[in-house]
Amino acid sequence: MADNDSGYRDIPEEDRKKAETFFEKAAAVAGAAQYDFAIAMFIDGLGYDPESVDAHKALRDIALKRKVSGGKAMGMFDAMKYKRPSKDDKQNMLNAEKLLAFDPGNTDYMLSVMQNAARGGFYDTVLWIGPILLKANSEAKKPEFSKYIQLRDVYRSIKQWKLATEACQYAVNMKPDDMDLGRELRDLSAQTTINEGNYEGAGSFRKSVKDMAGQSKLMRQDQDIRTMDQMGSLIAAAEQDWQADPNEPSKLMKLVDLLMKTELPDQENRAIEMLENQYEKTKLFRYRQQIGRIKLAQLARMERSMRQEVAQSPGDEGLKTEYRNFLKDRAQQELDEYTLWSENYPTDLSLKYQIAVRLFQLGRHDEAIPMFQTARSDPKYRTDATIALGSSFLNAGFVDEAVDTFKALIDDYQLRGDQKSVDMHYMYGRSLEQKGDKAAAIKAYSQVAQWNFNYRDVQARIKKLRAESQQPPPDQK
Numbered sequence: 001m002a003d004n005d006s007g008y009r010d011i012p013e014e015d016r017k018k019a020e021t022f023f024e025k026a027a028a029v030a031g032a033a034q035y036d037f038a039i040a041m042f043i044d045g046l047g048y049d050p051e052s053v054d055a056h057k058a059l060r061d062i063a064l065k066r067k068v069s070g071g072k073a074m075g076m077f078d079a080m081k082y083k084r085p086s087k088d089d090k091q092n093m094l095n096a097e098k099l100l101a102f103d104p105g106n107t108d109y110m111l112s113v114m115q116n117a118a119r120g121g122f123y124d125t126v127l128w129i130g131p132i133l134l135k136a137n138s139e140a141k142k143p144e145f146s147k148y149i150q151l152r153d154v155y156r157s158i159k160q161w162k163l164a165t166e167a168c169q170y171a172v173n174m175k176p177d178d179m180d181l182g183r184e185l186r187d188l189s190a191q192t193t194i195n196e197g198n199y200e201g202a203g204s205f206r207k208s209v210k211d212m213a214g215q216s217k218l219m220r221q222d223q224d225i226r227t228m229d230q231m232g233s234l235i236a237a238a239e240q241d242w243q244a245d246p247n248e249p250s251k252l253m254k255l256v257d258l259l260m261k262t263e264l265p266d267q268e269n270r271a272i273e274m275l276e277n278q279y280e281k282t283k284l285f286r287y288r289q290q291i292g293r294i295k296l297a298q299l300a301r302m303e304r305s306m307r308q309e310v311a312q313s314p315g316d317e318g319l320k321t322e323y324r325n326f327l328k329d330r331a332q333q334e335l336d337e338y339t340l341w342s343e344n345y346p347t348d349l350s351l352k353y354q355i356a357v358r359l360f361q362l363g364r365h366d367e368a369i370p371m372f373q374t375a376r377s378d379p380k381y382r383t384d385a386t387i388a389l390g391s392s393f394l395n396a397g398f399v400d401e402a403v404d405t406f407k408a409l410i411d412d413y414q415l416r417g418d419q420k421s422v423d424m425h426y427m428y429g430r431s432l433e434q435k436g437d438k439a440a441a442i443k444a445y446s447q448v449a450q451w452n453f454n455y456r457d458v459q460a461r462i463k464k465l466r467a468e469s470q471q472p473p474p475d476q477k
Helices: 013-031 035-048 053-068 076-083 089-102 107-120 123-138 145-157 161-174 179-195 198-202 205-210 213-222 228-244 249-261 265-282 285-312 317-344 349-361 365-375 382-395 399-412 419-435 438-451 458-470
Strands: none
Touching (some): 035 053, 107 123, 107 145, 249 265, 249 285, 285 317, 399 419, 419 438
16 A cells, blocks of 8 residues: 555656646636535545645635635535545545535544545645644634644654654643653654654655655665565674674664564574573563564464464364464463563553453453553543443443443544544443443444444344334233
């Protein structure tokens, strides 16, 4: 999907030319104040070249003119089809941008454009809409803390550390006493210093992709090419550097990283042996933690391989049983590893979250509950941890607590119709159904169906509950 290891997707010249035809027509009809038609033409053109920042800017200019001239937001039923998420990140981005064009001040639509652009590899689009969202949120009567956190996370996902730091600073300004958030701001600031703003120097990701010659050595190290004749020289050079200065941790870790990239067991075992020796000498836990990371990566590879085997032999029940047993064993091994890490880094809430997830996978819901409660203090995991917390309450038999947890989360959650809101409404329906509140459960399931009609077994649950609701009580039969 992406054109390079950064995840950025460049647009073929042929598609850019096709897009220009639409953009020219859009500009012409916009000049005649045919704004709705112009918006449609721009969206069609962006379907070919979603990274045309000039087109994004022109479309937004038209949207603002339309609003000033009295243009209304899209009607509820028309908007619903554009809010429905799909598996196509580009289409989701374009749908959100069309909604934004009809309602240019809507920060939820801005965020949706940004998040889907990042997932689709359209990083110049991210860098266009990001500052617009930041400004709109900061100038709102009630700025949303979650918007700053989501801005930070998107920027961090595309390694734009300076911009992530700026968004995080806005969040810290809203919650100055949040120690974890302050620590994260310091980490991002340090990362900014290390990376020195690659985007600002290049002008755009599109231009960066065209100017790769001077970065060939760095690209070689980061590419997903694993052939030993290419990796071998890099490993040999890194090992020579480390042996010349064996007390320099960064040189050992660089060598270990290269050995891990081969994804070859013998090379990974070399890395483990080096790390074990260094851990014995220094007793610094980071070396033991890196050993754990290698083992977790090996487990992940094994899982992918077994999953493919099951997919290729869907009728092999023995293979399915073996795969289920492996998943249970993997969850236990990961739980042991993350527990050890957490004992050494007790303030790292991300580790608490990983522990809770594995306890949930192992069916140990009573133990998972307090871990999810702790982990949701971290803004990065708040929503996911709360969804899992409600599910843990339900699975552990605490139905009222599950209902209350999902109700509070739904009331607090800012977005509508994204995957997380679908998940939480479905589990809210499950909790209400188990509590015996059929009418409320149907309402929750109905909302899920309106967003994603094929989600899990929601159709069957709605039909079953409606049929039960229409049956007369036993004493009236």
